[in-house]
Amino acid sequence: MEEKLILQQIASCIIDGDTIKVKDAVTEGLRAMIPAQTILEEGLMAGMSAIGRQFRDNEVYVPEVIMAAQAMKIALHHLKPFLADRYLGNKGKVVIGTVPFDLHDLGKIVVSVMLEGAGFSVVDLGVDVPVQRFVEAVIKEQPDILAISCTLTTTLTYMKEVVEAVRKTEAGKGLNILVGGLSVTPRFAQSINADAYGVDANLAVMLAQAMVR
Ligand code: B12
Incomplete structure (x- = not known):
């Protein structure tokens, strides 16, 4: 065919x-x-x-x-x-999750799959992840990158809360924070002190690669 x-x-x-x-x-x-x-x-x-x-x-x-x-x-x-190219080796660790009260899963899954494909190890916290759970995961996993997804406009405010809470921890101070999802804009990403905004999974991979380089 x-x-x-x-x-x-x-x-x-x-x-x-x-x-x-x-x-x-x-x-x-x-x-x-x-x-x-x-x-x-x-x-x-x-x-x-x-x-x-x-x-x-x-x-x-x-x-x-x-x-x-x-x-x-x-x-x-x-x-x-x-x-996933299993021979690429480990390029770095990413913790990823979707903000509280947001159940949209697919964008995050696509980003995770593509990051794994590029050689990153990915810890996926799932959807509707409480702020505290993001904080605990960052402390426990000590990732190179925290990736946060948000689809609903109404839950954007939680993305800000996650970034603020994570930045307060020792592990979160120099941490690269990558954000994306349908409701996120570059301007919003900048306003909450995220390090980068990716419009899609391809850009997510490129930005993650630049962050660990
Ligand atoms: C599927 C879907 C659902 C499913 C989700 C199932 C699941 N397991 O994910 C269900 C039915 C549960 C659902 C529910 C709702 N939904 Co809905 N849903 C959609 C739909 C049709 C597709 C979203 C999707 O999966 N797209 C495919 C993925 C691959 O694309 P993506 O999410 O954009 O992800 C890409 C990028 O954004 C980016 N990206 C995503 N995350 C990240 C993270 C990082 C770090 C980076 C760098 C990049 C990145 O990369 C991805 C791949 O390229 C959209 C409509 C649309 N056109 O998008 C509405 C939509 C998102 N939903 C909407 C709404 C309103 C709802 C409900 C409130 C509906 C209701 N009345 O009940 C509920 C809310 C539930 C909740 N609390 O979350 C609105 C949101 C409006 C807004 N701006 O807030 C939309 C836009 C529909 C609409 N036009 O009204 N929904």
Whole structure:
């Protein structure tokens, strides 16, 4: 099958929330020698953007979006070994999490997978992570980078709280803090004293690499 068609099929599996077919569709893409990065961007993310537009326009509702997110997670899990170059070695440690009360998971997962692919070891704290948990993780893990994700405009204020609380600790003083997510802007990132803002996962990787260099 032609590359474009396979990618469309992968995107359709995400849009339809087809948690069974999506794995086969990704496998077919890999067999057809489509680069894992292309499958991620032009298949999975394209599907997620489409469902996002449908959600915005009230064409689909929360259950459909949850199914799409489920399919995306399964696909990402399947694709991960092909994105990750295990021979790159350890480039540094990243602790990542989503701010309190924000349940949006996918952007953070994509960033994590891509960072692992670039040779970073990633400690993923999950979603709706309390401020104190970020602080404890920074003290315990002593990472090179703290990455914080925020999707909802209403939870942006917690990103500020996380940065402030982490900066107060010894481990957090010189720590590189990288922020991103749909509601974050470069200006906001600067206003809360984050070190960098990444608009997408590719930039997240480039910024993380620059931070540990
Ligand atoms: C999927 C989804 C959900 C799912 C989440 C499932 C899951 N497991 O993640 C569910 C159904 C649970 C959900 C719920 C809600 N959602 Co919602 N959701 C979406 C949707 C459709 C897609 C988001 C997504 O996953 N995109 C794909 C990922 C890969 O993209 P991304 O998150 O942008 O991440 C990329 C970058 O931002 C960046 N990035 C992300 N994190 C980080 C971190 C760092 C450090 C860096 C550098 C970069 C980075 O890199 C990523 C990859 O390139 C969007 C619509 C849209 N168009 O985005 C709405 C959207 C985000 N949701 C919205 C809303 C309002 C809600 C609800 C309040 C709805 C409701 N009325 O109940 C609830 C809130 C629940 C909560 N407390 O969090 C609004 C947010 C508006 C706003 N600005 O605040 C949106 C924009 C829809 C809309 N147009 O109204 N949602």
